Amino acid sequence: MSEQxxxxxxxxxxxxxxxxxxxxxxxxxxxxxxxxxxxDSIALLKVVTFLExxxxxxxxxxxxxxxHLNTIADIVRLVRxxxx
Amino acid sequence: MAVAPGDSRGPIGxxxxxxxxxxxxxxxxxxxxxxxxxxxxxxxxxxxxAFIGFIVHHLLPLRFRLPFFALFSLxxxxxxxxxxxxxxxxxxxxxxxxxxxxxxxxxxxxxLVLIGVCHLPIPFAAxxxxxxxxxxxxxxxRANAQWxxxxxxxxxxxxxxxxxxxxxxxxxxxxxxxPFGFWRSVAYFFMVPNVCFPLFPLVDYKTFNATYxxxxxxxxxxxxxxxxxxxxxxxxxxRLVYQLAPLDVANLSSxxxxxxxxxxxxxxxxxxxxxxxxxxxxxxxFGFNLPETHHLYLLASSFTDFWRRINIYWxxxxxxxxxxxxFFALRKRGPxxxxxxxxxxxxxxxxLLHSWQWFWIRGSFLFTWQDISFWAIxxxxxxxxxxxxxxxxRKRTLAASRVGxxxxxxxxxxxxxxxxxxxxxxxxxxxxxAEELQAxxxxxxxxxxxxxxxxxxxxxTIVVSGMIWGRSGRDSSEGGATKAARAPxxFWRSVAxxSVGTACLLALPALSVHGGRHVEHLVATLRGEQLNxxxxxxxxxxxxxxxxxxxxxxxRWRNTAAPKxxxxxxxxxxxxxxxxxxxxxxxxxxxxxxxxxxxxxxxGMRDRLYDPDKxxxxxxxxxxxxxxxxxxxxxxxxxxxxxxxxxxxxENRSATPAKYEILNLSVAASSLFQKQQRLEQVGFExxxxxxxFCIYAVDREFVVGHLAKAFRAxxxxxxxxxxxxxxxxxxxxxxxxxxxxxxQRRLQPFMPExxxxxxxxxxxxCEARGVRPIxxxxxxxxxxxxxxxxxxxxxxxxxAAIGLTVIDLSPAFEGIEDRRSIYxxxxxxxxxxxxxxxxxxxxxxxxxxxxxxxxSGIEAGAQ
Numbered sequence: 001m002s003e004q005x006x007x008x009x010x011x012x013x014x015x016x017x018x019x020x021x022x023x024x025x026x027x028x029x030x031x032x033x034x035x036x037x038x039x040d041s042i043a044l045l046k047v048v049t050f051l052e053x054x055x056x057x058x059x060x061x062x063x064x065x066x067x068h069l070n071t072i073a074d075i076v077r078l079v080r081x082x083x084x
Numbered sequence: 085m086a087v088a089p090g091d092s093r094g095p096i097g098x099x100x101x102x103x104x105x106x107x108x109x110x111x112x113x114x115x116x117x118x119x120x121x122x123x124x125x126x127x128x129x130x131x132x133x134a135f136i137g138f139i140v141h142h143l144l145p146l147r148f149r150l151p152f153f154a155l156f157s158l159x160x161x162x163x164x165x166x167x168x169x170x171x172x173x174x175x176x177x178x179x180x181x182x183x184x185x186x187x188x189x190x191x192x193x194x195x196l197v198l199i200g201v202c203h204l205p206i207p208f209a210a211x212x213x214x215x216x217x218x219x220x221x222x223x224x225x226r227a228n229a230q231w232x233x234x235x236x237x238x239x240x241x242x243x244x245x246x247x248x249x250x251x252x253x254x255x256x257x258x259x260x261x262x263p264f265g266f267w268r269s270v271a272y273f274f275m276v277p278n279v280c281f282p283l284f285p286l287v288d289y290k291t292f293n294a295t296y297x298x299x300x301x302x303x304x305x306x307x308x309x310x311x312x313x314x315x316x317x318x319x320x321x322x323r324l325v326y327q328l329a330p331l332d333v334a335n336l337s338s339x340x341x342x343x344x345x346x347x348x349x350x351x352x353x354x355x356x357x358x359x360x361x362x363x364x365x366x367x368x369x370f371g372f373n374l375p376e377t378h379h380l381y382l383l384a385s386s387f388t389d390f391w392r393r394i395n396i397y398w399x400x401x402x403x404x405x406x407x408x409x410x411f412f413a414l415r416k417r418g419p420x421x422x423x424x425x426x427x428x429x430x431x432x433x434x435x436l437l438h439s440w441q442w443f444w445i446r447g448s449f450l451f452t453w454q455d456i457s458f459w460a461i462x463x464x465x466x467x468x469x470x471x472x473x474x475x476x477x478r479k480r481t482l483a484a485s486r487v488g489x490x491x492x493x494x495x496x497x498x499x500x501x502x503x504x505x506x507x508x509x510x511x512x513x514x515x516x517x518a519e520e521l522q523a524x525x526x527x528x529x530x531x532x533x534x535x536x537x538x539x540x541x542x543x544x545t546i547v548v549s550g551m552i553w554g555r556s557g558r559d560s561s562e563g564g565a566t567k568a569a570r571a572p573x574x575f576w577r578s579v580a581x582x583s584v585g586t587a588c589l590l591a592l593p594a595l596s597v598h599g600g601r602h603v604e605h606l607v608a609t610l611r612g613e614q615l616n617x618x619x620x621x622x623x624x625x626x627x628x629x630x631x632x633x634x635x636x637x638x639x640r641w642r643n644t645a646a647p648k649x650x651x652x653x654x655x656x657x658x659x660x661x662x663x664x665x666x667x668x669x670x671x672x673x674x675x676x677x678x679x680x681x682x683x684x685x686x687x688g689m690r691d692r693l694y695d696p697d698k699x700x701x702x703x704x705x706x707x708x709x710x711x712x713x714x715x716x717x718x719x720x721x722x723x724x725x726x727x728x729x730x731x732x733x734x735e736n737r738s739a740t741p742a743k744y745e746i747l748n749l750s751v752a753a754s755s756l757f758q759k760q761q762r763l764e765q766v767g768f769e770x771x772x773x774x775x776x777f778c779i780y781a782v783d784r785e786f787v788v789g790h791l792a793k794a795f796r797a798x799x800x801x802x803x804x805x806x807x808x809x810x811x812x813x814x815x816x817x818x819x820x821x822x823x824x825x826x827x828q829r830r831l832q833p834f835m836p837e838x839x840x841x842x843x844x845x846x847x848x849x850c851e852a853r854g855v856r857p858i859x860x861x862x863x864x865x866x867x868x869x870x871x872x873x874x875x876x877x878x879x880x881x882x883x884a885a886i887g888l889t890v891i892d893l894s895p896a897f898e899g900i901e902d903r904r905s906i907y908x909x910x911x912x913x914x915x916x917x918x919x920x921x922x923x924x925x926x927x928x929x930x931x932x933x934x935x936x937x938x939x940s941g942i943e944a945g946a947q
Contacts (some may be wrong), residue, residue, distance in 0.1 A: 009270065015841060017477070018477065018479055018480050019481070019482060022482050023482075025484045027482060031482065038480050038482070040392075040473075041392075041403060042388075042423070042470055042473050042474050043328075043477075045411060045419060045422075045474075046419065049415065049419045050763065051899075052415075059411040059412070060259075060412070061408040061410075061412045062255070062259045062404075063410070064408045064412075065404070067261075070673075078360055
């Protein structure tokens with residue numbers, strides 16, 4: 001799966017699930033999601049569930065946090081490392 | 085792009101100016117901590133050294149700073165345990181010095197072993213097993229601290245440094261989420277100023293490393309001084325609440341009082357948030373750009389929001405080590421179910437780990453119904469809230485959007501609801517007994533218009549605060565460690581705020597003298613570690629009735645617990661009776677009473693030997709009092725009544741009477757009724773010529789305590805007292821099956837009647853026997869102006885109305901700058917030998933003329 005496909009799927013999920021009605025172009029690769037409070041701990045669990053089911057990957061508990069899930073770029077990097 | 089004042093790209097002059105500004109503020113904060121006597125003396129001393137350490141640390145090249153901080157942290161352990169000025173002056177013997185170094189050395193040694201085990205070249209599980217074995221052994225030693233007395237001081241701090249931090253450390257070590265090294269580890273575990281604080285924020289290892297000089301130093305340091313300043317503000321607010329809130333449940337008389345009790349109980353947490361701000365602010369001064377530990381927690385707008393804002397480090401710890409792993413382990417059951425179960429697991433472990441922390445501080449586990457109920461209810465509330473949030477997504481926006489008035493109003497109302505619920509929950513958690521909760525509900529009455537207006541006003545204030553600040557805080561309470569989450573920073577505005585604020589607080593005590601006696605006294609009270617009215621009352625109750633657990637806890641937190649055996653003498657002297665008197669002194673006892681040798685004579689008086697039959701030519705006085713008059717903590721010949729007796733005899737130039745005797749019939753914690761009854765049962769048998777009946781501001785508390793005990797025990801009320809007290813009980817709605825606190829609370833409104841009745845009886849019973857009745861008002865050694873003025877007025881008014889002679893000893897302690905100089909000890913506010921001398925010096929000049937000493941006209945009765 002290409003980086004672009006991963007990014008598209010993740011962005012689509014986040015926009016639909018958490019930011020309905022927002023302009024898709026406003027969500028960039030580097031938009032901070034966790035540290036700005038857009039994603040709280042409960043939302044992170046939803047993201048994790050989505051990533052695991054959509055990409056068929058398994059995440060670890062210590063990967064659930066601002067280091068790996070703060071931006072679309074972080075999430076794409078994490079997914080790619082799992083798919084590699 | 086603007087350049088920060090400390091940015092290396094900026095002009096060197098601006099960088100130096102920024103550093104000087106920061107150093108000045110740090111210096112002011114150091115002075116402030118000392119000036120207001122915040123926390124403990126040890127911390128004030130350590131902060132002074134930290135100030136010097138900060139300057140040295142900053143001037144060092146970056147690569148040397150972490151080792152310097154680690155070494156400074158290690159040194160702090162020895163700095164606080166050794167009186168270095170005495171050592172330098174050669175006043176501390178070598179053996180004593182070595183003895184004082186042992187606990188610190190043991191703490192460092194044990195800590196280094198624990199860190200070493202984390203890095204042993206053995207499988208990870210084996211390391212955990214070894215650590216568990218060592219931890220178990222240390223826990224056994226902690227539980228039996230008396231086995232190694234030399235180490236008894238280290239357990240609390242060892243627990244504070246290692247119990248939870250080692251879990252975080254191992255977690256990050258296992259997942260290699262942060263760099264590791266000797267200095268990093270030493271700095272992390274022994275970080276200054278942990279040695280001064282048993283309760284310390286649970287800093288995350290990864291964050292500790294990741295935030296080290298991760299921004300321009302000027303911003304990190306300025307944030308540090310700003311947070312220290314904020315911490316000081318919290319601590320002063322805590323003292324204000326502690327001193328002024330109606331926290332004594334036995335004295336609540338209205339809905340407003342009940343609301344004040346509940347809010348005040350919650351606000352006492354300001355002490356923890358203040359300490360944590362102070363601690364994390366200090367860590368900033370050494371480059372650790374850590375996130376906030378608390379974020380506007382009083383304005384939480386839901387239970388999950390509350391959990392996210394209060395003690396954020398603990399929440400992060402529990403999420404990282406338990407919540408996420410539990411969720412991942414359970415996620416096959418479905419996300420919602422996994423989240424719900426993980427939440428329950430999280431709260432169960434939070435409760436258990438709090439108990440484990442309690443064990444290291446107290447030496448025993450905390451398993452109380454209050455604690456279990458608190459965590460169970462909070463878990464339930466957070467769970468329901470989390471499920472709601474998971475199924476009903478909140479509105480999120482990418483850009484900062486304008487929030488409409490309707491949404492803000494809703495947040496305000498949610499803030500109010502959460503605040504009230506947490507107040508109720510906190511009251512349950514802090515309740516010392518079910519009886520206390522019962523007394524609290526008993527105090528609820530039909531609210532007056534004034535009460536309602538104040539309550540509604542208070543609630544509106546919370547709603548408006550929630551509308552203004554509640555919403556923005558909620559959205560940034562997570563992930564606050566990252567730069568992106570930080571608000572714009574204006575260095576010089578922060579400098580101005582801190583400088584002006586600290587300068588004002590430094591000047592406040594001096595300015596308060598112009599605000600009237602009460603303002604001056606309030607500021608003076610806030611500057612000390614004085615107990616509030618409730619805790620002083622508890623101390624008295626504890627002293628007389630058995631020290632209760634809560635009181636022991638409180639004083640241990642304040643490091644002012646009485647040493648073992650301090651109260652043993654009381655048990656030897658005081659014995660119970662089954663009648664209305666309820667207690668008396670055992671005869672012919674020799675013991676150590678609160679640190680001083682004390683004996684009782686064969687008549688059960690803490691006094692010299694006297695013949696029960698008054699010798700001819702003697703003028704005899706009997707003294708009725710409580711523990712102060714008894715001479716708790718002073719030697720037999722140091723009590724103020726013995727000093728006065730000696731002086732009367734020394735200065736008496738007359739042949740008749742040839743001698744004066746003051747027979748001390750005082751018994752600890754005697755109420756007005758007990759003293760009067762003792763006079764009638766014992767005192768009059770001794771054929772006194774005059775009676776010295778001592779009264780004090782805390783008589784109200786003794787009276788309600790005694791009567792509550794008597795009603796509950798169902799003792800027979802003596803004839804003469806029965807009709808009056810039965811009528812009082814009927815009107816107050818009191819019966820023996822009510823809890824003691826409820827009876828005490830219901831008796832409060834009848835105090836004026838009770839006082840007047842005793843005084844009247846005292847006068848008529850004495851006069852019927854030709855005995856001179858004299859009231860002596862004895863001030864309490866504690867400098868509590870409100871208690872003293874209210875209590876004094878309540879007693880002296882009726883005394884004057886009845887026409888009793890009163891000797892007021894109030895001037896005895898006036899003008900004493902530091903009242904602790906007349907306490908027995910930090911943990912015992914009975915007055916010491918100096919206090920007794922002051923009382924005697926004030927009593928004698930007022931008593932002698934009444935007795936005619938120094939004149940030829942000696943009062944009749946000395947037969």
